[in-house]
Structures are given as C-alpha cells and as structure tokens.
Amino acid sequence: AQTVTQSQPEMSVQEAETVTLSCTYDTSENNYYLFWYKQPPSRQMILVIRQEAYKQQNATENRFSVNFQKAAKSFSLKISDSQLGDTAMYFCAFTRGNTPLVFGKGTRLSVIA
Amino acid sequence: DADVTQTPRNRITKTGKRIMLECSQTKGHDRMYWYRQDPGLGLRLIYYSFDVKDINKGEISDGYSVSRQAQAKFSLSLESAIPNQTALYFCATSSGKRTLEQYFGPGTRLTVT
Numbered sequence: 322a323q324t325v326t327q328s329q330p331e332m333s334v335q336e337a338e339t340v341t342l343s344c345t346y347d348t349s350e351n352n353y354y355l356f357w358y359k360q361p362p363s364r365q366m367i368l369v370i371r372q373e374a375y376k377q378q379n380a381t382e383n384r385f386s387v388n389f390q391k392a393a394k395s396f397s398l399k400i401s402d403s404q405l406g407d408t409a410m411y412f413c414a415f416t417r418g419n420t421p422l423v424f425g426k427g428t429r430l431s432v433i434a
Numbered sequence: 435d436a437d438v439t440q441t442p443r444n445r446i447t448k449t450g451k452r453i454m455l456e457c458s459q460t461k462g463h464d465r466m467y468w469y470r471q472d473p474g475l476g477l478r479l480i481y482y483s484f485d486v487k488d489i490n491k492g493e494i495s496d497g498y499s500v501s502r503q504a505q506a507k508f509s510l511s512l513e514s515a516i517p518n519q520t521a522l523y524f525c526a527t528s529s530g531k532r533t534l535e536q537y538f539g540p541g542t543r544l545t546v547t
Contacts, residue, residue: 330474354534366524366538412476421467421492422526422536426476 327425344413440539457525
C-alpha cells in the first residue's frame, strides 16, 4: 500500500521569507500523481499544486513550487515570499490514478508578521 | 454556487443515534469520496464510489455506510453514532480523467455526545 509521510508537524516562517515543507512517499509504481493541498482556518481544502511523475520538470504556481525527486520519492513544497494568508495546514497527497488520494498527516504552517 | 456542497455543515448528536451526511456536486464528476479528518491524523478514506453502481470500502469503513443515489449525490450514514466518530467529514469528487485532483466540499463538523 502507498504511504505518504510528512515529517514536520509544525513549522513557522517570517513574513516575506521562504519556507520548504517536506513530503516523502512509498510506492512501487512508475506512473503516479502528487498533490499539495492547503487547509486554512476556514477548513476548506484547496489544491495548491500538482505534479505528474512522468514529468521531470518541477511544477510551479506563482509563489508555490515543488522539488520532485522521483528516485528519492520526495516531493517538497517551497513557498516563496510568505504571506500571512499562507497560514494553514498543508497536506501532501498521492494517487496512482485509478485509486483515491492517500494523504499525509499534514504540516501546520504559521506565517509570523 | 459551490460545486460540491455538504449538509449539514455542523451537527451535534447523541450516542446511538442514526445520522446521515449528504453530499451533492454539480461538477459532473463520476467519482465521489468520503473522508474523515482528525487532528494529527490527516484525512482518512471512509468510502469511495467511481460510478453509481460502484461502492468501495476505504481505510476506516467500520461503523459507516454509504449510498450513491445518483451521479451527483453520495450520502454517508452513521448507523449508531459513538463519541469517537466525532470528527470533520469531507466529501470530494474527481473526474477520473487527466488531472485527477479531487475537489472538496466545505466539510461537516460532527460531534457525538
């Protein structure tokens, strides 16, 4: 079974600084998909970024980018120029494509003014 | 209007009561999911359905049942609620096609006393 591990339960960052959230996963599959979701205090789950395993190029969405290391089974999220609105729980998730998402336990990020 | 809706948004019930959580979507997606979120445990899959005639158990299905009444509707029932079912419950949908990400409803906060 696939597993997703987020080793940092909590992190904090100063406003305007950069922070990296870690995620590792375990799978024997070659083709799969990875996601980062954000859950602000409103509790809504919001998709931040996605990565297809067959793509070597790291995905980027504005201030959010990933470092996808397929051989190491690592999928970290970098948030640049952190803003107070980035304060949230962040979840890493995995799917083979024909299966539901498997989520990590989350990292609580606090952005400090 | 929201693409994925859940009712009720908050519910307090007593031990032993039967309760139903409802989910509706206007995204036209085939796949629907129910997750449970507990602090420190992330999101765990309860049940999922890839089409109207398909129902599958997830990681933590004991004590729960589901009904897929139509492509757009997927209900979760707690036959006899117990206090450790107190949690935040999310419904999600996905298209099963190219991008595969899941879209979440706003969540239902359930408290069993």
